[in-house]
Amino acid sequence: MFVIDEMAYKSRFRKWPPLGKLLMVLALLIGSLLAPSPLVPLIVFVIGLTLLYASCKFSLPKLMAFACLNTFIMLVISVMVIGLFTPGQALASGVVAGWQLTVTRQGANLAILVFIRALAGFSLLLFFASSTPIPHLFFAMRQVGLPAFLAELTVLVYRYSFMLLEQMGQMITAADCRLGFRTMRQSISTTGKLTASLFGRSMDFAERAQAALLCRNFRGEFMPFRQPAKLNAGWVAGPLILLAALVVIGQQYPNILVI
Numbered sequence: 001m002f003v004i005d006e007m008a009y010k011s012r013f014r015k016w017p018p019l020g021k022l023l024m025v026l027a028l029l030i031g032s033l034l035a036p037s038p039l040v041p042l043i044v045f046v047i048g049l050t051l052l053y054a055s056c057k058f059s060l061p062k063l064m065a066f067a068c069l070n071t072f073i074m075l076v077i078s079v080m081v082i083g084l085f086t087p088g089q090a091l092a093s094g095v096v097a098g099w100q101l102t103v104t105r106q107g108a109n110l111a112i113l114v115f116i117r118a119l120a121g122f123s124l125l126l127f128f129a130s131s132t133p134i135p136h137l138f139f140a141m142r143q144v145g146l147p148a149f150l151a152e153l154t155v156l157v158y159r160y161s162f163m164l165l166e167q168m169g170q171m172i173t174a175a176d177c178r179l180g181f182r183t184m185r186q187s188i189s190t191t192g193k194l195t196a197s198l199f200g201r202s203m204d205f206a207e208r209a210q211a212a213l214l215c216r217n218f219r220g221e222f223m224p225f226r227q228p229a230k231l232n233a234g235w236v237a238g239p240l241i242l243l244a245a246l247v248v249i250g251q252q253y254p255n256i257l258v259i
Helices: 002-010 018-034 039-056 062-085 105-131 134-143 148-177 184-215 233-252
Strands: 090-096 099-104
Touching: 002 105, 018 039, 018 105, 018 134, 018 233, 039 105, 039 233, 062 099, 062 105, 090 105, 099 105, 134 148, 148 184
Parallel strands: none
Antiparallel strands: 090 099
16 A cells, blocks of 8 residues: 555656546546547557556556456456357357357457457556545545545545555465465465454454544544645646547547457
8 A cells, every 4th residue: 555655656747636637537538438449449548558657657566566467367358258259240260178169250349449448448547546646536535525524435445445455465474474375275274264364353453543543633634745736727628628539539530440
């Protein structure tokens, strides 16, 4: 959690208005979703990768890198299912392990479109997460009129999620040092014990964290030391113009990059 916060505070886009970044990300996402061909999502993906590199130079924490890898694997499996089970004109076929598999032209086009859209959205979300500190996000939620208790709950859920992962990592490391994963049978038994005790330890940790907040005179607001920039007319007009440009490009090239 602290590595992610540190990465956000070191980002060169940290001083951008949080709501402005959110509007820009939403404009790019909506433009990608409205496009009938993979061209616009591909453009959005390149923009997302460029912003992510400029923000953190792809120096993601191990936890986020592992999550990205899992997401990519699940995405590849999903688009393979789309390509194989979408009806239409046969493009390629073959027998794998006794199963007759056929990829249709419509399925391949849809799989490519979904794959690039997902990559574009994921790169934009990573950029937003790597360039927006949590106190800035809380400040932005309060700016749009979100009740204080909902904003506080959102920030606490975010922080406690990483605390839960940290607790789990410490328990796994301790069990591994005690040879708890030496054999398959021991691994299953150790995993069950860790799962059963994780909830209790997490509740205890949450109570101690709440007591620590109260001891520091916490009043339900995570105010940053320096207030982030506020949303202005330029940050509203810019994403709207960007969205309009993406819609025009999608309408001008509706069938480009289609198999």
